[in-house]
Each structure stands twice: as C-alpha cells, then as structure tokens.
Amino acid sequence: MNDASLGNDAAPGDDSLLGRALVEEATKKSGLIWVRGSGPARALWHVWHEGAAHVVGDGPGEQPLPELADGSTAEITVRSKDKGGRLVAWTAAVTELPPGSEAWEAAVAELKGKRLNAPDGERMTERWAQECRVLRLEPRESTTEHPQGSLSAVPLPSPATTRRPVPAALPRLLLRRRRKN
Template identity: 40%
Template sequence: MTTDEAVAEIGAVMKKAGLVWLSWNGQRAMPAWFATVDGAYVVLADRDGSAEQPLPGLADADAVQVVVPAKPATSRLASWTAAVRRLEPGTEEWTAAALVLRTERLNAAGLGNQLDRWQAQADVLVLEPTGAVTTTYDDTHPAVTPPETSATTRGKRPITLHKRARRRPKLS
C-alpha cells in the first residue's frame, strides 16, 4: 500500500469516528475527541491540569498510535501511526484550528474566553498520518488488564436495617 492510498484509507475511517484512542511512548491508550481541519486531524491537549482533555505528554511525543473504534465499541476499525506537531498559539493556523475545535467541543463552559484559555492552558496538536496503517478492521475484543489501584470491591458487609425474619412467624 502506498502512502497516498494509506492516507486516503485513513481519511475514510476518520470520517466515521468522533472519538479516537491515542497511545504514545508506551502508555495506555487514552480517548480523545478531535476535529478535521483542512484534511488534518487536530486534537486539544490539556497542559496545566485544567478542565480540558487530559493527554499528558502528548505534545512532547514524536509519534502516536491512533486507534479508530468501530461503531460496536468492542472492535477497532483501523489503527494508524501519526506524527505529532504542536501549533504555536496566535498563529493563523492555530486560530483556524481552534475555531474548528471550538465548534466540535461539546459541553463547553465559558465560550467567551475559551480561545484565550486554550492559548494559556492547552496545546493544539496536529496528528499527521505517516502512511502506516497498522491494522484494519479487527473484531476481536482488545481486552487489557486494568491498571493497578488501591480500590477494592470486597470488604465488611454493610449493616442492613429492617432485616427480614429468617423464619416465618406463625399466624395463629
């Protein structure tokens, strides 16, 4: 498959997605919403722990693995490799990308100062296809082990008020 064919295939599968899973530097895949700006795929990544999309370290990554999920969420439509490029705030390209991202952002708070907040607290990143489509439609469930946590699901049973009697009382 040539690079042009791969980019065309990536464009076809990305039209069907509203969310992708991104994995970089050996980390777990993280969900990310994106927008398409002039054929490029743009992602907003939080920089300072604000209320935007948390993708720590993505701006510093050279490449990212993009997984496009199929409509039944248990399968992947395609997986491809992208180069990451950070847009400089205030440039014409950044403004165009930010305006498109603004329209795609659901449940946004503070629309009046959103672009100013993004300039100070977030990175606008372009995911440029390298031409490497690693997998196409795969319907096997990509089960992974859950991350380590101190949370538990078993412990002391809760106290129950108004317990039902174990034996039925005699009515007569």
C-alpha cells in the same frame, strides 16, 4: 492492505491512496480516536482538519492528553462509530501548534465547534491559548490488520466515579414519608 505508506509521492491507483482515504474517512466519522504516545492509550475527541486529526487538552476542564512531545510519533486507533470495533490504525507525526499561529487559529476554530459543555463558551479559545495544548496528528502509515488476542487494558485512573449502591436505610426513610402524607 498491510502498513500502506501515506506519503504524498504515491502513484494513482496505489494502495497508499486507498490507505489515506480510509484513514481520513474513518477518522472524520468516528467521535473518538485512541491515541498512544509513550504511555497508555487515551480515548480523545478530535476534529479532522486540513489532512490531520487535531486534539486539544491538558488544561483545567479539558481532556488529558497522552504523553506526546512535539516531533514525536503516536499510534492512533480509529473505532467504528456504530459498532465500536477497530476499523484502522495509523501512525501519526505529532506537531504541537503554537498559540496564536495561523495553523493554531484554524484548528481551534474547528475544535471550538465540536467542544461540548464548555464551562466558558466565549472565553474558551483564550483559555486554550493560555492553559492547553493543541496537537496536530498527521498520518504517516496505516494498517487494517487486526492484532491477535485482546487489546483490553485496565482503565486509567480518573476522578470520575460511578453510582454507588443505595444506602440500606433509604427505602425505609422514603416509605415513612409516604405514609405520613
């Protein structure tokens, strides 16, 4: 299936229905999707709700979103949850949901259930309304073709760090404490 259109005007049995079903099922089951706007792609947690992926971010303590403007398009890559390989890629229409709107409330209710380790559990939706963006990524086209060559990229800068080597003197200090006891 090459670049199947995901429009609503598809006839029964058309490849576009199969493409829509593949996009929906793969995105629902995947914990992360890779989203690319005008800058580099970012791995984002999401929720599938009412025919589109929804993401929240760009606020303190939340995931950084790629450069996406309301009305733009984004490239989404969905990975396999168990193997991590690329299953399907699709193009999405980006809509920023205004805080307090009916669509925003419905999306946030779903997102709230998937947000892990929130610093302010009960006040989280208020903080999202004031400081974050909620984006709806609605599928337009999909493809299951795999690109030629590697898609690997240099990791994006992050304040997160990995473990550093143990200082050389630490094992001696620990052994001294054991001998004294």
